[in-house]
Amino acid sequence: DAKTTQPNSMESNEEEPVHLPCNHSTISGTDYIHWYRQLPSQGPEYVIHGLTSNVNNRMASLAIAEDRKSSTLILHRATLRDAAVYYCILNNYGQNFVFGPGTRLSVLP
Amino acid sequence: DTAVSQTPKYLVTQMGNDKSIKCEQNLGHDTMYWYKQDSKKFLKIMFSYNNKELIINETVPNRFSPKSPDKAHLNLHINSLELGDSAVYFCASSHSFYEQYFGPGTRLTVT
Numbered sequence: 761d762a763k764t765t766q767p768n769s770m771e772s773n774e775e776e777p778v779h780l781p782c783n784h785s786t787i788s789g790t791d792y793i794h795w796y797r798q799l800p801s802q803g804p805e806y807v808i809h810g811l812t813s814n815v816n817n818r819m820a821s822l823a824i825a826e827d828r829k830s831s832t833l834i835l836h837r838a839t840l841r842d843a844a845v846y847y848c849i850l851n852n853y854g855q856n857f858v859f860g861p862g863t864r865l866s867v868l869p
Numbered sequence: 870d871t872a873v874s875q876t877p878k879y880l881v882t883q884m885g886n887d888k889s890i891k892c893e894q895n896l897g898h899d900t901m902y903w904y905k906q907d908s909k910k911f912l913k914i915m916f917s918y919n920n921k922e923l924i925i926n927e928t929v930p931n932r933f934s935p936k937s938p939d940k941a942h943l944n945l946h947i948n949s950l951e952l953g954d955s956a957v958y959f960c961a962s963s964h965s966f967y968e969q970y971f972g973p974g975t976r977l978t979v980t
Contacts, residue, residue: 794967803873803959803971804912845910853966856902856925859912 764848769864772838780833780863782848787828790852795822795833797844798862804847807833843867872896873972875960881978882950890945890975892960900924901943902961902969903935912959918943947977955979 765783772778784793795807808815808822810831815822821834835842847862873894882888894901902925903915917925921937932948943962947954960972 792967796969798912801974803961803974804969805971806968809967847912851966856914856917856927857969858914859904861911 764850764860766846766848766860766863768861769866771866771868772835773868774840775837778835778838778842778865778867780835780846780848780865781830782832783830784848784850785829787850788852791850792852793822793824793828793831794849794851794857795820796847796849796859797842798847799841799844804859807846838865838867840867840869873960873962873970875958875972875975877975878973879976879978881980883980884950884952886950887946887948888950888977889947890958890960890977892943892945892972894941894960894962894970894972896962896964896970898962898964898970899940900963901937901940902963903943903945904959904961904971906957906959906974908956916943916945950977950979952979 792811794809796804798804808820810822823832845862845864847859849857876891900919902917904912906912915929916935918937934946937943955978957974957976959974961969963969
């Protein structure tokens with residue numbers, strides 16, 4: 761399975777943008793990049809996913825490097841509710857998700 | 870309207886007992902999963918079912934047996950519980966391969 765590397769933790773101030781990086785230098789051409797997050801005492805929830813092009817949805821944006829060896833999840837205005845562990849996952853259609861340790865995001869008021 | 874529900878939320882039991890965790894989804898999804906999150910917070914897939922058929926069975930002791938009576942339910946039965954089984958167990962379901970919906974989790978404590 762292709763592996764991802766994320767910082768253990770990050771901090772952000774409320775209402776400021778947050779850029780969460782993920783490195784995946786061994787990504788294969790058919791691997792999708794997925795982001796999930798897990799709020800305290802809850803199950804993970806889907807955030808966004810992409811293959812080659814940048815993606816936007818109501819929750820976040822995903823910026824994918826041209827060589828696809830890294831990506832960045834962008835939260836445009838962090839709120840206290842965005843404090844969670846964010847997981848960057850590579851997945852090829854039909855394979856199981858492999859969750860790493862993720863990045864623990866703290867949002868300061 | 871709970872999309873993926875699990876019962877019970879908490880389960881405390883003694884070593885050697887047999888217990889079950891139930892999962893139901895009302896999203897009409899074809900695929901359901903069981904994950905285990907240990908004390909270090911690592912989340913690992915255990916099983917995946919598609920249309921009531923087992924499609925993923927990671928390296929899990931055979932004391933763990935999933936059962937899918939229909940597409941909306943995937944229950945997890947655990948025999949001869951051990952201390953190391955203490956964890957939070959999450960059920961999930963999906964229609965597409967990229968978006969899984971997770972339940973709230975069942976915290977299992979084996980004493």
